[in-house]
Amino acid sequence: MTTLNWGSISSMLVLFGTAILVVTVASLIKSSKKDLLVQVMTALGGLGGLAAVIIYWHRVSSDGAKLSFADTVRIDHLALFIIGVISSIVFLSALTLKSFFAREKLFRAVTTEIYVLILLSATGGAIMASANDLIVLFMGLEVLSLAAYILAASNIRKAQSQESGMKYFVIGAFASGFFLYGIALIYGATGSTKLAQISQKLVSGAFVDDGFLLGGIALFLVGLLFKVSAVPFHVWTPDVYEGAPSPFVAFMSSAVKVAGFVALIRVLGGALIESAADWQPIIYAVSIASMAVGTLAALVQTNVKRILAYSSIAHAGYILIGIQAATKDGFAASLWYLAIYAMLAFASFSIVAAREGAISGNSINDPNHIDNYRGLASKQPFLAVIFAILLLAQAGVPPTSGFYAKFSVISAVVDARSYPLAIVAMIIAVAAAFIYIRLLIVMFFTPADSSLLGGATMSKTAFSKTTSKTMSPITQLDASENSDATFDKWKKLGANKLNLAVLTLAAAFTIAMGVYPAPLLELAQSAAQSLV
Amino acid sequence: MTVTQFVIASAVLFSIGVYGVLVRRSAVMVLMSVELILNSVNINLVAFGALHDNIAGEVFALFVITVAAAEVGVGLALVLLIFRNRKNINIHEVDLMKG
Amino acid sequence: MVAQNIAFGVMVGIMGLSAIRVVTTRNVVHAALYLMVVLATVAGLFLLLGAEFLGITQVLIYIGAVIVLFLFGIMLTGARIGKEKLLSHRNKVPALMIATVITAVSIYAAIDYFGADKLPEETRTSTKEVANSLFSQYIIPFEVASVLLLAALIGAIVIARREPHEENLTK
Numbered sequence: 001m002t003t004l005n006w007g008s009i010s011s012m013l014v015l016f017g018t019a020i021l022v023v024t025v026a027s028l029i030k031s032s033k034k035d036l037l038v039q040v041m042t043a044l045g046g047l048g049g050l051a052a053v054i055i056y057w058h059r060v061s062s063d064g065a066k067l068s069f070a071d072t073v074r075i076d077h078l079a080l081f082i083i084g085v086i087s088s089i090v091f092l093s094a095l096t097l098k099s100f101f102a103r104e105k106l107f108r109a110v111t112t113e114i115y116v117l118i119l120l121s122a123t124g125g126a127i128m129a130s131a132n133d134l135i136v137l138f139m140g141l142e143v144l145s146l147a148a149y150i151l152a153a154s155n156i157r158k159a160q161s162q163e164s165g166m167k168y169f170v171i172g173a174f175a176s177g178f179f180l181y182g183i184a185l186i187y188g189a190t191g192s193t194k195l196a197q198i199s200q201k202l203v204s205g206a207f208v209d210d211g212f213l214l215g216g217i218a219l220f221l222v223g224l225l226f227k228v229s230a231v232p233f234h235v236w237t238p239d240v241y242e243g244a245p246s247p248f249v250a251f252m253s254s255a256v257k258v259a260g261f262v263a264l265i266r267v268l269g270g271a272l273i274e275s276a277a278d279w280q281p282i283i284y285a286v287s288i289a290s291m292a293v294g295t296l297a298a299l300v301q302t303n304v305k306r307i308l309a310y311s312s313i314a315h316a317g318y319i320l321i322g323i324q325a326a327t328k329d330g331f332a333a334s335l336w337y338l339a340i341y342a343m344l345a346f347a348s349f350s351i352v353a354a355r356e357g358a359i360s361g362n363s364i365n366d367p368n369h370i371d372n373y374r375g376l377a378s379k380q381p382f383l384a385v386i387f388a389i390l391l392l393a394q395a396g397v398p399p400t401s402g403f404y405a406k407f408s409v410i411s412a413v414v415d416a417r418s419y420p421l422a423i424v425a426m427i428i429a430v431a432a433a434f435i436y437i438r439l440l441i442v443m444f445f446t447p448a449d450s451s452l453l454g455g456a457t458m459s460k461t462a463f464s465k466t467t468s469k470t471m472s473p474i475t476q477l478d479a480s481e482n483s484d485a486t487f488d489k490w491k492k493l494g495a496n497k498l499n500l501a502v503l504t505l506a507a508a509f510t511i512a513m514g515v516y517p518a519p520l521l522e523l524a525q526s527a528a529q530s531l532v
Numbered sequence: 533m534t535v536t537q538f539v540i541a542s543a544v545l546f547s548i549g550v551y552g553v554l555v556r557r558s559a560v561m562v563l564m565s566v567e568l569i570l571n572s573v574n575i576n577l578v579a580f581g582a583l584h585d586n587i588a589g590e591v592f593a594l595f596v597i598t599v600a601a602a603e604v605g606v607g608l609a610l611v612l613l614i615f616r617n618r619k620n621i622n623i624h625e626v627d628l629m630k631g
Numbered sequence: 632m633v634a635q636n637i638a639f640g641v642m643v644g645i646m647g648l649s650a651i652r653v654v655t656t657r658n659v660v661h662a663a664l665y666l667m668v669v670l671a672t673v674a675g676l677f678l679l680l681g682a683e684f685l686g687i688t689q690v691l692i693y694i695g696a697v698i699v700l701f702l703f704g705i706m707l708t709g710a711r712i713g714k715e716k717l718l719s720h721r722n723k724v725p726a727l728m729i730a731t732v733i734t735a736v737s738i739y740a741a742i743d744y745f746g747a748d749k750l751p752e753e754t755r756t757s758t759k760e761v762a763n764s765l766f767s768q769y770i771i772p773f774e775v776a777s778v779l780l781l782a783a784l785i786g787a788i789v790i791a792r793r794e795p796h797e798e799n800l801t802k
């Protein structure tokens with residue numbers, strides 16, 4: 001008889017339970033306070049997930065990892081670490097979303113559903129993090145992605161958002177197919193879908209030079225590398241991130257990617273660690289390609305969202321470096337990088353979202369064009385300073401968190417004696433600094449006035465380009481509707497302050513982790529230790 | 533019957549599905565090709581389940597069917613959404629963004 | 632055993648040809664119908680492998696629901712019944728190469744690894760076994776499936792909503 005230890009998955013149950021509660025309560029209440037209530041509940045759900053993680057962290061520390069549900073779920077420090085990150089992102093997302101809903105009228109009918117989708121997606125991520133069986137991993141991945149596809153397409157009147165959702169969906173479904181085929185081959189070769197049993201089979205040494213297993217691993221990796229947008233499976237990322245509503249991009253680029261990486265770490269670092277020699281070369285190549293392509297492409301972009309998208313591809317390359325090392329230190333470094341990256345990506349895209357709200361009145365089509373960030377330091381100094389901190393961290397400038405993150409993955413790979421990879425990573429890190437310096441120069445050292453000239457010519461061409469392609473008259477209506485009046489109203493709502501608070505928190509976290517990284521690093525290390 | 537027979541059948545179906553995803557322009561057709569891929573996975577899973585005398589393969593296939601149904605539902609909803617505003621479901625002409 | 636092998640050959644032959652038609656035909660409705668044939672033969676393969684419950688589920692869900700969904704989708708997007716330009720192909724050659732490579736490599740790996748390993752004579756799994764493991768060992772994925780369906784349901788609501796004034800605009 002299987003013992004059902006529901007307590008062990010309490011953090012997932014909190015996230016899912018909140019989703020159910022939000023749907024139920026929202027359908028019963030008609031008052032105007034509904035939106036606020038739903039937002040508060042979602043934020044509390046995120047906090048509750050975090051609280052459950054903290055409680056269980058201590059239990060796992062004293063009793064060891066908890067296996068439950070016939071060993072299909074494994075709650076260990078790795079799972080809890082990742083669920084903690086995802087829950088925090090849910091909490092922060094819930095806080096920032098209100099201002100977005102206030103200015104995008106279209107979402108008023110479905111605010112509840114959006115919060116629910118975020119909670120469900122996070123539930124899927126939490127399931128992936130604690131999966132000890134490939135079946136559970138796959139189901140978690142599907143919940144996570146399905147909700148994310150919808151979030152990408154949710155701005156249903158913007159052609160770009162629809163297109164982004166469709167692209168994300170088609171690529172995602174295709175990647176799932178590869179992922180599944182890979183799992184099927186791994187199952188065929190080893191006779192089990194349980195991670196622990198797969199690793200036992202490999203330890204027994206029955207699979208030396210086994211092409212069938214290798215094919216399974218390769219297809220499995222293709223599927224997951226699509227999800228974490230590593231080169232050469234990254235092509236969708238800039239398009240999807242550009243078209244999807246910015247606050248949801250903040251969620252997708254942080255929580256969804258974290259979940260994809262934890263699946264990689266769980267399977268490669270846990271079940272397949274014995275055949276590391278088989279998958280290390282693949283990760284090696286993908287990691288270098290991601291860093292190089294992400295960085296080079298980011299240098300030539302003119303849209304801030306696309307710049308950040310390409311920079312997230314480069315970051316994926318750095319995270320893969322630690323995985324490539326295939327040592328406990330390497331996985332710890334990757335996990336630490338992951339936590340820091342999640343916060344940086346979330347906050348950066350949140351700033352883009354906030355900036356969109358401020359300028360949608362005067363720029364016709366591309367509110368994310370880099371020209372719209374000219375002289376940001378004089379117009380919105382606070383926002384500019386926070387963005388500067390986040391960009392410096394992404395560039396890896398000490399004493400920000402980004403420096404130690406890059407430092408720890410590179411030193412892990414040096415310990416594992418892959419010197420070429422370490423050298424390439426360092427060179428690219430220097431080149432990558434230009435991406436962020438370019439944005440800093442635009443924000444701080446370019447006068448705001450010139451934006452009128454440059455911005456107008458730019459948006460004119462962009463406008464004619466888009467109108468010729470857009471069929472719907474609705475899209476243009478959108479632009480004029482979002483007048484300055486809407487923005488003033490948005491400001492008055494006070495929601496802006498909440499956003500700034502979240503962004504301040506993110507910047508504080510970034511600096512704190514740079515100055516005093518030890519506590520979080522220790523958590524990441526004990527998470528990596530819990531890999532079998 | 534050997535398990536190789538089923539694995540080969542599945543590989544052929546998988547490749548046809550991959551071909552379909554790569555060449556088709558219409559989103560509905562791409563979705564159909566994805567269904568071919570998922571079915572090839574199921575053949576593999578059930579064959580391996582029989583080979584290893586293990587129920588996991590069959591149960592996994594059940595979950596794959598569930599997921600496929602949910603995916604088709606969401607996918608067709610997206611197709612309808614795009615169609616409603618543009619009267620065109622050609623995913624490769626849907627290209628406002630270049631990159 | 633011979634009968635089974637003949638059945639296998641016939642079904643895989645039909646499956647392969649129909650699958651090729653699914654990805655090459657220029658008629659959307661025909662593609663959906665060919666897909667139905669593929670799904671039915673896959674159900675046949677499941678029965679051949681002794682997975683009765685799965686075979687029935689395949690018929691009920693795939694042929695009963697998914698194909699109908701596809702046909703609805705085709706109908707609602709107003710695809711003409713008949714040949715369409717929209718269904719023309721692109722990158723045929725590289726796609727064909729990728730597909731051939733995948734097939735060749737998989738076939739080689741399968742023959743190399745499994746060779747002529749016979750499947751057990753008796754591969755029938757009873758529905759009772761499936762149900763038992765579904766509700767004990769695999770209870771978590773089973774519950775997650777319900778989360779997935781909830782997400783799909785809510786997602787469809789978010790996407791399919793219509794603004795009250797949107798209809799006036801499009802007219």
